[in-house]
Amino acid sequence: MESLFFELGLVIISAAVIGAICYYLKQPLILAYIGAGVLIGPFGLGLVHEIETIHIIAQVGIMLMLFLVGLEMNPARLKNLGFVAFATGIGQVLFTGIVGYGIAYLFGFPLIQAIYLAIALTFSSTVIAIKIIYDKRDNNALYGQVAIGVLLVQDIIAIIALLVLTGFQVGSFDFDFAHFGLVLVKGVVLFTLVIIVARALLGYVYNKIATSHELLILFSLAWAFLIALLSEMIGFNVEIGAFIAGISLASLPYTFEINAKAKILRDFFITIFFVGLGAGLVFAAMGPLVVKFIVLSLFVLIGNPIIVMVIMGALGYDKRTSFFTGLSVANISEFSLIVVAMGLSLGHLDQGVVSMVTVIALLTMTMSSYMMTYNNWIYNRLRRILTIFEFRKAKTKLSSKKVGMSNHIILLGCGQMGHTILEQIKGFKEDYLVVDHDNSVIKDLIKKGITCIFGDIEDAELVNELDLEDAEIIISTLPSPEDNLFLIKHLEKIPHNKRPIIIVTSDSGREGLELFNRGADYVILKPYLGAEHIHDINRQLYGLEEETGLSLVQDVAEESKSKFKSDHDYAKVLHNLNKLRLREIKQKIAKRHIVLEAKNNTEGAIQ
Numbered sequence: 001m002e003s004l005f006f007e008l009g010l011v012i013i014s015a016a017v018i019g020a021i022c023y024y025l026k027q028p029l030i031l032a033y034i035g036a037g038v039l040i041g042p043f044g045l046g047l048v049h050e051i052e053t054i055h056i057i058a059q060v061g062i063m064l065m066l067f068l069v070g071l072e073m074n075p076a077r078l079k080n081l082g083f084v085a086f087a088t089g090i091g092q093v094l095f096t097g098i099v100g101y102g103i104a105y106l107f108g109f110p111l112i113q114a115i116y117l118a119i120a121l122t123f124s125s126t127v128i129a130i131k132i133i134y135d136k137r138d139n140n141a142l143y144g145q146v147a148i149g150v151l152l153v154q155d156i157i158a159i160i161a162l163l164v165l166t167g168f169q170v171g172s173f174d175f176d177f178a179h180f181g182l183v184l185v186k187g188v189v190l191f192t193l194v195i196i197v198a199r200a201l202l203g204y205v206y207n208k209i210a211t212s213h214e215l216l217i218l219f220s221l222a223w224a225f226l227i228a229l230l231s232e233m234i235g236f237n238v239e240i241g242a243f244i245a246g247i248s249l250a251s252l253p254y255t256f257e258i259n260a261k262a263k264i265l266r267d268f269f270i271t272i273f274f275v276g277l278g279a280g281l282v283f284a285a286m287g288p289l290v291v292k293f294i295v296l297s298l299f300v301l302i303g304n305p306i307i308v309m310v311i312m313g314a315l316g317y318d319k320r321t322s323f324f325t326g327l328s329v330a331n332i333s334e335f336s337l338i339v340v341a342m343g344l345s346l347g348h349l350d351q352g353v354v355s356m357v358t359v360i361a362l363l364t365m366t367m368s369s370y371m372m373t374y375n376n377w378i379y380n381r382l383r384r385i386l387t388i389f390e391f392r393k394a395k396t397k398l399s400s401k402k403v404g405m406s407n408h409i410i411l412l413g414c415g416q417m418g419h420t421i422l423e424q425i426k427g428f429k430e431d432y433l434v435v436d437h438d439n440s441v442i443k444d445l446i447k448k449g450i451t452c453i454f455g456d457i458e459d460a461e462l463v464n465e466l467d468l469e470d471a472e473i474i475i476s477t478l479p480s481p482e483d484n485l486f487l488i489k490h491l492e493k494i495p496h497n498k499r500p501i502i503i504v505t506s507d508s509g510r511e512g513l514e515l516f517n518r519g520a521d522y523v524i525l526k527p528y529l530g531a532e533h534i535h536d537i538n539r540q541l542y543g544l545e546e547e548t549g550l551s552l553v554q555d556v557a558e559e560s561k562s563k564f565k566s567d568h569d570y571a572k573v574l575h576n577l578n579k580l581r582l583r584e585i586k587q588k589i590a591k592r593h594i595v596l597e598a599k600n601n602t603e604g605a606i607q
Contacts, residue, residue: 007048008057011275014040030128031366033271037278054276061269062334063242065127067224068262069155070246071255084315085149091311092150092329093157096122096304103299107292113353116343120357121300123158123333126151127270128365132372133328138480142438143324146317150308150329158335159243163187163236165342186234191244194227198248206254216254217261223249239338273334277358289356296356300364301371304329309389319386320456321437323379327371331364332357376482406470408432410500412457412487413477414441417505421475422450435466457483463490471500472589478504481511488519501585521585 014036022032040047048054101118109117129151138144163184202223209215224245231241249255305326312322340357343349371378379386408431411418418434425432434452436442445452455462457478468474468491476484484504491499503522506512512523 003049007054008272010040010047011036011054011272011279015271015275030274030369033274034278034362034366037275039278040275041279048279054272054279058269058273058276059238061266061271061273062338063224063228063238064262064266064269065334066155066159066239067242067246068259068266069126069152070243070248071250071259084146084312084317086153087315088146088308088311088325089150089153089157092304092307093122093154095307095311099303099307100296100299103296107295109353112348116340116349117296117353117357119161120332120336120339121296121360123154123335123339124151124304124329125331125333125361125365125368126155127334128331128369129328129372132369136373136480138324141324141479143321143328145438146312146321147325147328150325154329154333155335158333158339159240161339162240162335162342165339165346183235187231187236187240190227190230190234190236190241191247194244194248199251202249203252206252210254210257213257213261216257220249220258220262221265237338237342277337277362289352293356293359297360297363300332300360301330301367306389309386313389313391316391318456319383319390320379322389323382323386324375327368327375327378330371331368332361337361376480406431406467407472408470410435410466410468410471410474411477412436412474413479414445414452415477418477421477433466433471435462457487468500469494469498473501473503476502476504479507481506481515484515484520485518488515492519501588522582 015033018036018039019029019032022029022035037048038044042049097118100121101114104114104117105111129147133144133147164180205219206216209219224242227245227248228238228241231244232238249258305323308326308329309319309322312325313319336357340349340354344351344354409425409429411422411425411432411434414422414434414436418436422432422434432451434445434450435455435457436445436452437454437456442452442454453462453465455465457463457476474487474491476487478484478487484506488502488504491502494500501521502519503524504515504520505524506515508525512525516523
C-alpha cells in the first residue's frame with residue numbers, strides 16, 4: 001500500500017510539474033501527461049512499477065468519460081446533431097475501417113488482428129477533441145458543433161463494437177452466438193430497467209436533493225458506479241454500464257450541473273490514465289513493427305481528415321469547416337485502447353500489436369492536439385490546396401446581400417447573442433448585413449427576409465465581398481479571438497478616415513485588452529456584459545447625447561499594461577477605456593454623416 005501511495009503521488013507530481021512546463025511553453029497538456037508517464041515508467045527512470053494498479057485507477061476516468069458522454073445523449077441533443085453529423089460519422093468509420101483493414105492486410109497481419117487494427121483506427125478521441133474545442137471556445141462554431149456530433153456518433157458505434165466483443169470466449173476466435181445473445185438480452189433488460197427506474201424514481205429523488213450541490217454530484221456518481229457494477233456482473237464491461245447510467249439521466253434538468261462537477265473528477269482520473277499510458281509502454285515489443293506503426297499513424301493523421309473533408313465537401317460544406325472538423329478526428333481514441341485491451345485478454349492479440357496501437361494513439365493524440373490548437377495557422381497555409389475538397393460553393397447559394405450598400409451595419413455571427421442584437425438593429429437601421437458560418441442560420445434568415453451572407457471572416461473572397469470600407473459599424477460576436485484579430489488586421493489596410501467602427505466581443509479581460517490594443521474600437525466582455533450592453537452602445541451612438549472627450553485611450557492602455565494582477569483588473573481598465581473610446585466613436589460617426597451628407601448634396605447639385 002505504501003508503494004502504491006508513493007507511485008500514485010509520483011504520477012500526480014510528475015504530471016503537475018511537466019504540465020506546468022508545457023503550459024508555459026503553450027504546448028498541449030496531454031503531451032505533458034504522456035511524457036510524465038514515459039519519464040517515471042520502466043522505459044525512463046523506472047520509478048513506477050505498479051502499472052496495473054494505476055491502470056485500474058485510471059479506468060475510473062474512462063468510466064466517468066463514458067458516463068458524461070451518456071449524459072449528452074438526450075433525444076433533443078441527438079435530434080440537433082443533424083444529417084451531417086450522422087453521415088460524416090458513419091461514413092468516416094466505414095471508409096477508415098475498410099482502408100485500415102486493407103493496409104493491415106497488405107502488411108501481412110492475420111485476419112483477426114487486421115480486423116482489430118481496422119476497428120481501432122476508426123474511433124477518434126472524444127476527450128481530446130472536445131477539450132480543445134472548448135478550450136478554444138469553438139463549441140458554438142459550426143465546425144465545433146459538427147465535430148462534437150461526429151464524435152458522439154463514433155462513441156455510439158464504439159459501444160456497439162465493445163458489445164460485440166462480449167460474444168467471444170477467452171482463447172477462441174469463434175463467435176459464440178448463444179453467449180452473445182444471452183449477454184445482449186441481459187443488457188437490454190438492464191438498460192430497460194435502468195431507464196424505467198430513472199424516469200419513475202430518480203426524477204423525484206433529484207428534485208428533493210437538487211438544492212445540495214454536493215449530494216447531487218455524489219448521488220450521480222453513486223448511480224454511475226452502481227450501474228457499472230451491475231453491468232460487469234452480467235458480462236459487460238464497466239464502461240458500458242457507466243454509459244447506460246449517463247443515458248438514463250440525460251433527460252433530467254440537472255445534467256448541466258452534473259456535467260460541470262463530474263468533469264473535474266474525470267479530468268483528474270483521465271490525467272492518471274494518460275500518465276499510466278506513457279508509463280506502460282513496451283517499446284521493445286513493437287520493434288519489428290516500426291514501419292507499420294509509421295504508415296498506420298500517417299493514415300490516421302492524414303487519411304482521416306481527408307475522408308471527412310471528402311464527405312463534408314460532397315454535402316456542400318466549405319473547405320474551412322470540413323478541414324477543422326477533419327483535424328478533430330485525426331487521432332485514435334481511448335475506445336481503441338479498450339478494444340485492443342479486450343483483444344489481448346481474449347487471446348486474439350499479442351503484446352506487440354497492443355503496444356503498437358498504444359504508440360499510434362500517443363503519437364496521433366499528441367500531433368492532433370497541435371493540429372487542432374493551431375488549426376487557423378495550418379489552414380491559412382493550405383487554403384488554396386483545400387479548395388479541391390469544396391465541391392459545391394455553398395456561399396454563392398446562401399446569400400441575400402444587396403448590391404451597393406453603404407453606411408450600413410455588419411453583424412458577424414447570429415447566434416443567441418447576435419440574434420438579440422439583430423432585433424434591435426432592425427428597429428433603427430435600414431441597411432444592415434448579417435454574416436454567419438452556419439448554413440442553417442443563413443437559410444432561416446433568408447426565409448425571414450434578412451439581408452445576409454454565408455461565409456467565414458477568414459475567407460479572403462468573402463471579406464472583399466463585404467465592402468467593409470463602406471460600412472459604418474462592424475459588430476462581431478464571433479467566439480474566436482483569432483477571427484477578430486484577422487478582421488482587425490484586415491481593417492488596417494483601409495485609410496483611417498474611411499475605416500468603419502469595429503466592436504468585438506471577448507471572453508476575458510486579458511484577451512479583450514489585447515483586441516483593444518490591436519485596434520478594436522470597443523470591446524464587450526461577455527462574462528460581464530453581453531448583448532444588452534451593445535444595445536446601450538447603439539442607443540448612445542444613434543440616439544441623442546452629444547459629449548466631447550479627450551483622446552486619452554491609447555495613453556491609458558499603455559500606462560496600465562504593467563499594473564494588472566487578475567483578469568478582473570483587465571476588465572475594469574478595459575471598461576474605463578471603452579468609456580473614453582465611446583466619445584471618440586460618436587464624434588467619428590457624426591463626422592462621417594456630415595461628409596456623407598456633403599457628398600450627397602454635391603452629387604445632387606451636379607445632376
